[in-house]
Amino acid sequence: MVETGTIFTLFLFLCAAGMALAAVTPDRRNPGVLAMVAVPASLVAIVMSGDVLLSGRPFEAALWTLPGFGPMRLSMDRLSALFVFVTGLVFLPVSIYTAGYMGRYLGRHSLRTFGLFYHLLFASIVLLLSAGDVLSFFLTWEVMSIVSYLLVNYEHGKEENTWAGYLMLALGEAGTIAAALGFLVLLAVAGRLDFVSLKAAAAGLGDAGRWAVFLLTFFGFGVKAGLVPTNAWLPRAHPAAPANMSAILSGVILNLGIYGIVRVNVDILPAAQAGPGLIVLVIGTISALVGILYATTENEMKKMLAHSSIENMGIITAGLGAGLVFIASGYPVLAGIAFTAAFYHMVNHSLYKALLFLGAGAVDVSAGERDMDRLGGLIRVMPWTGLFFLVGSLSIAALPPFNGFVSEWLTLQTMLRSAELPSTAVKIVFALCGAALALTAALAVTCFVKAFAMSFLGHARSGKALKAVEVRRSMTLPMGMLAVCCFLFGILPTYVIPVMDQAIAPMTNQRIADDLVPPFFALDAGGSAKFSPAFVAEFHDLGAQTGKGILPGRGWVVLHQGAERNPVVFAMSTSYTVVVLSLLLIGSVLVIRALTRARTVSVKPAWDGGLRRLIPEMTYTATGFSNPVRVIFAAVFRPMTFDERKETIAEHFRTAIRNGRKEVHVMDRVVLQPLIKGLQAVASLLGRMHSGSVNVYAAYVFISLILVLACMRVF
Amino acid sequence: MLNWVLKGLKTGIVSTGYPDREETAPGVSPGLPAGQQPAGPAAGRCLTGALRLGGAELQVDRARCVHCFRCIRGTESPADWQPGYEWAARAAGDRTAGWVPGSQFGRSLHIRVVDAGACGACLSEIEQLNKPHYNMHRLGFFLTPTPREADVLLVAGPVTEHMKTALRKAYEAMPTPKGVIAVGACALSGGVFGPSFASGAGVRDVIPVDVVIPGCPPPPLAMLHGLLLMVSRSGTPAVTSLKSQAGGRRDG
Ligand code: SF4
Numbered sequence: 025m026v027e028t029g030t031i032f033t034l035f036l037f038l039c040a041a042g043m044a045l046a047a048v049t050p051d052r053r054n055p056g057v058l059a060m061v062a063v064p065a066s067l068v069a070i071v072m073s074g075d076v077l078l079s080g081r082p083f084e085a086a087l088w089t090l091p092g093f094g095p096m097r098l099s100m101d102r103l104s105a106l107f108v109f110v111t112g113l114v115f116l117p118v119s120i121y122t123a124g125y126m127g128r129y130l131g132r133h134s135l136r137t138f139g140l141f142y143h144l145l146f147a148s149i150v151l152l153l154s155a156g157d158v159l160s161f162f163l164t165w166e167v168m169s170i171v172s173y174l175l176v177n178y179e180h181g182k183e184e185n186t187w188a189g190y191l192m193l194a195l196g197e198a199g200t201i202a203a204a205l206g207f208l209v210l211l212a213v214a215g216r217l218d219f220v221s222l223k224a225a226a227a228g229l230g231d232a233g234r235w236a237v238f239l240l241t242f243f244g245f246g247v248k249a250g251l252v253p254t255n256a257w258l259p260r261a262h263p264a265a266p267a268n269m270s271a272i273l274s275g276v277i278l279n280l281g282i283y284g285i286v287r288v289n290v291d292i293l294p295a296a297q298a299g300p301g302l303i304v305l306v307i308g309t310i311s312a313l314v315g316i317l318y319a320t321t322e323n324e325m326k327k328m329l330a331h332s333s334i335e336n337m338g339i340i341t342a343g344l345g346a347g348l349v350f351i352a353s354g355y356p357v358l359a360g361i362a363f364t365a366a367f368y369h370m371v372n373h374s375l376y377k378a379l380l381f382l383g384a385g386a387v388d389v390s391a392g393e394r395d396m397d398r399l400g401g402l403i404r405v406m407p408w409t410g411l412f413f414l415v416g417s418l419s420i421a422a423l424p425p426f427n428g429f430v431s432e433w434l435t436l437q438t439m440l441r442s443a444e445l446p447s448t449a450v451k452i453v454f455a456l457c458g459a460a461l462a463l464t465a466a467l468a469v470t471c472f473v474k475a476f477a478m479s480f481l482g483h484a485r486s487g488k489a490l491k492a493v494e495v496r497r498s499m500t501l502p503m504g505m506l507a508v509c510c511f512l513f514g515i516l517p518t519y520v521i522p523v524m525d526q527a528i529a530p531m532t533n534q535r536i537a538d539d540l541v542p543p544f545f546a547l548d549a550g551g552s553a554k555f556s557p558a559f560v561a562e563f564h565d566l567g568a569q570t571g572k573g574i575l576p577g578r579g580w581v582v583l584h585q586g587a588e589r590n591p592v593v594f595a596m597s598t599s600y601t602v603v604v605l606s607l608l609l610i611g612s613v614l615v616i617r618a619l620t621r622a623r624t625v626s627v628k629p630a631w632d633g634g635l636r637r638l639i640p641e642m643t644y645t646a647t648g649f650s651n652p653v654r655v656i657f658a659a660v661f662r663p664m665t666f667d668e669r670k671e672t673i674a675e676h677f678r679t680a681i682r683n684g685r686k687e688v689h690v691m692d693r694v695v696l697q698p699l700i701k702g703l704q705a706v707a708s709l710l711g712r713m714h715s716g717s718v719n720v721y722a723a724y725v726f727i728s729l730i731l732v733l734a735c736m737r738v739f
Numbered sequence: 740m741l742n743w744v745l746k747g748l749k750t751g752i753v754s755t756g757y758p759d760r761e762e763t764a765p766g767v768s769p770g771l772p773a774g775q776q777p778a779g780p781a782a783g784r785c786l787t788g789a790l791r792l793g794g795a796e797l798q799v800d801r802a803r804c805v806h807c808f809r810c811i812r813g814t815e816s817p818a819d820w821q822p823g824y825e826w827a828a829r830a831a832g833d834r835t836a837g838w839v840p841g842s843q844f845g846r847s848l849h850i851r852v853v854d855a856g857a858c859g860a861c862l863s864e865i866e867q868l869n870k871p872h873y874n875m876h877r878l879g880f881f882l883t884p885t886p887r888e889a890d891v892l893l894v895a896g897p898v899t900e901h902m903k904t905a906l907r908k909a910y911e912a913m914p915t916p917k918g919v920i921a922v923g924a925c926a927l928s929g930g931v932f933g934p935s936f937a938s939g940a941g942v943r944d945v946i947p948v949d950v951v952i953p954g955c956p957p958p959p960l961a962m963l964h965g966l967l968l969m970v971s972r973s974g975t976p977a978v979t980s981l982k983s984q985a986g987g988r989r990d991g
Contacts, residue, residue: 626914628911629911629912631886631912634902634909635908
């Protein structure tokens with residue numbers, strides 16, 4: 025067995041080699057070289073983290089010691105390994121995709137810098153996730169922030185991209201500062217930089233300190249995760265970024281925000297009261313709802329996916345919040361289930377969102393258009409992209425047997441478990457959040473029915489969409505890989521959950537594998553201490569043992585056992601579902617075939633209402649499809665319609681009338697704009713000091729000097 | 740709510756008994772000029788060419804008559820009019836395929852109405868079919884919004900240039916077996932509008948027609964008759980009786 029440390033060094037070496045090669049390879053061959061290095065690097069990251077996840081041997085490496093602050097160290101525990109694993113899982117297909125995709129920038133932008141920063145980003149993310157102390161954490165965090173900003177802003181020539189990148193950087197840095205302040209509060213009691221000592225010292229923190237750390241880090245890292253109210257950068261950054269960077273932004277970098285929140289507020293300083301957990305839950309729920317509302321009504325593919333990322337991050341955060349409340353209320357098992365749901369959803373989101381972004385990129389390359397109103401009918405010309413995009417849409421819409429279903433189902437079930445909690449007020453919050461999350465799930469279906477149907481089905485609504493062709497194999501293959509992952513994570517929850525459980529157990533001090541995945545394969549009729557013989561017998565009769573003997577693992581059923589009165593709180597098995605579903609599907613196809621064999625089928629052109637010529641633009645558009653949502657939630661969207669007229673000859677003749685609508689994002693309207701207005705008011709107040717007269721400035725200097733002296737005297 | 744129910748119960752059934760019983764309500768039909776009749780001065784008064792002299796006989800072309808009453812009003816010797824409403828007839832020879840409309844549809848026929856440039860009169864009469872008095876649902880006739888689900892196309896209007904393609908497309912979009920009923924003078928002959936630069940000379944020029952219903956507009960009962968004829972359920976001799984003469988022309 026190779027040491028984890030050796031593999032880690034190999035990974036860093038590969039990234040460095042990638043950077044060096046990217047710097048010397050000519051632009052034309054650069055993307056290919058990038059894939060050749062980044063693919064093995066991702067594989068190494070997967071192997072390394074997989075090893076830690078399965079074996080549980082944390083990887084530790086001391087770097088150097090800062091005088092007075094203790095050692096700086098790398099340490100990868102199972103929690104970090106889980107994040108690194110997802111990172112590798114996303115980077116692997118994205119690196120292959122990059123080889124085919126980046127060609128479109130040839131001659132316009134430097135591909136060398138892209139390759140250079142790409143590897144730097146990869147290395148900084150993995151280092152960040154395995155940082156064992158505050159200093160290396162923030163160093164790598166900054167490298168990651170700046171490099172991701174540079175890559176997102178890759179097409180830097182365009183005005184709106186500059187603005188989007190600036191917003192991303194500004195909000196990101198504000199978040200970093202807040203998070204750093206939170207860590208400073210912790211450092212004040214710990215005196216040492218490494219996470220282990222922070223964790224040991226955190227118990228001694230007072231109530232005010234705890235709240236300060238929680239609020240600062242939650243909102244600080246929340247910026248990276250794209251949570252409300254600081255989500256403004258995300259829907260602007262995504263359309264600006266190249267598609268492969270979008271996949272990494274949503275699939276990996278948003279997770280880092282979650283990682284920060286989890287590392288501080290679950291691992292180092294677990295909440296002692298329900299308060300912080302409830303805030304996390306509510307913020308998560310609002311993010312989810314606001315995200316999906318805007319996603320449903322957005323027609324630009326990448327913006328839509330960006331809003332949907334906000335939604336998914338919201339669902340993950342809501343799961344975390346529920347877990348925090350359960351921990352604080354003394355229900356470690358339920359907390360474990362909630363965290364499992366959250367992390368499972370995070371992994372799933374990374375997979376399907378990367379897939380969907382790659383799909384959007386393929387459409388963009390091929391049709392040169394991302395506006396769903398102007399796409400349509402692509403499935404005929406891009407069958408593979410269409411198929412994989414469909415898998416991604418089904419997964420994100422949480423339909424079985426794909427992965428989104430498992431985690432959203434678990435999250436909703438967790439919300440229902442709040443019935444156990446003693447406090448009525450907390451229960452009400454959970455009930456409201458649960459309802460909002462259920463609404464979110466329903467809207468997600470609407471959103472992705474629209475996304476798939478309006479882009480890939482029906483008629484091509486523009487000449488560009490008509491002329492689209494399938495993208496290269498190097499771009500469809502990675503989408504296929506991600507689609508397969510989506511399917512596997514959907515049908516194998518009973519294998520994923522025990523692994524995740526081991527990563528979560530140190531934080532909740534409770535293993536929950538038995539509570540979610542009963543070992544039906546191992547249990548005999550006698551049952552065990554946890555499962556009574558009657559319970560086991562009942563499930564064995566239902567077929568829970570099907571596959572025993574030939575298949576490894578604990579079983580195929582995800583099940584939560586309740587008390588005497590209610591022995592099964594929830595249970596499902598996507599693995600069996602997929603078998604039953606496919607049998608039903610094949611069966612019904614055969615029956616329909618048999619029944620209609622004698623029938624003659626005539627194929628006629630589509631009924632178009634008798635138009636002389638059916639113009640594709642007349643068919644159902646994305647705007648039309650999502651309009652009911654826009655109308656129902658008008659209070660949130662607050663659309664402003666404008667109507668521009670051009671008139672000539674004393675305003676008697678109109679030469680042009682243009683109607684349109686403008687929407688300001690609800691968070692911008694409610695939070696950001698008042699904030700900016702307030703700051704501007706303060707600034708203009710201060711601006712009054714600038715009279716321009718030298719005497720006045722001299723007076724300022726004099727007054728401040730006196731103030732400083734007075735202060736020194738007093739303290 | 741309760742009032743509404745009570746009122747309904749008190750009123751009872753208001754639908755016409757046709758085709759089981761004859762409809763005798765006054766004003767149900769204006770009647771039509773009777774077939775052949777001895778020539779009189781009335782012929783000269785017809786502006787649409789519905790009355791034509793064929794030797795000593797006056798020939799009536801029902802497809803052209805627009806119920807203007809010039810041949811019976813304001814003249815010394817009015818033309819002979821025939822009361823009633825069972826005017827629909829099979830249009831012979833139009834069918835290329837050997838299809839006889841009828842039993843396939845059992846007791847359920849779905850109708851797509853096409854306004855091929857009608858003035859609105861025929862359409863307002865068609866509308867009556869769906870209302871309580873005529874209540875065509877009791878006979879198994881239903882309107883459908885798409886030709887895909889239609890068995891019969893009910894066409895009114897002379898087929899204007901702009902509706903030609905639409906009509907043809909609607910016919911092509913229907914599944915077989917399918918039938919076409921032309922309603923009103925315009926649909927039969929172009930009426931007062933066609934043939935002209937903007938209108939054709941009726942539905943027949945565009946798609947094959949199975950049943951014709953003359954009149955301008957034909958009363959709803961005539962349309963019911965046409966529909967029954969379409970599904971071969973109107974085999975009985977005309978129900979037209981002397982009683983409905985009262986509803987014919989009172990002032991003749
Ligand atoms: S009622 Fe008919 S037949 Fe008599 S004049 Fe008018 S159009 Fe001619």
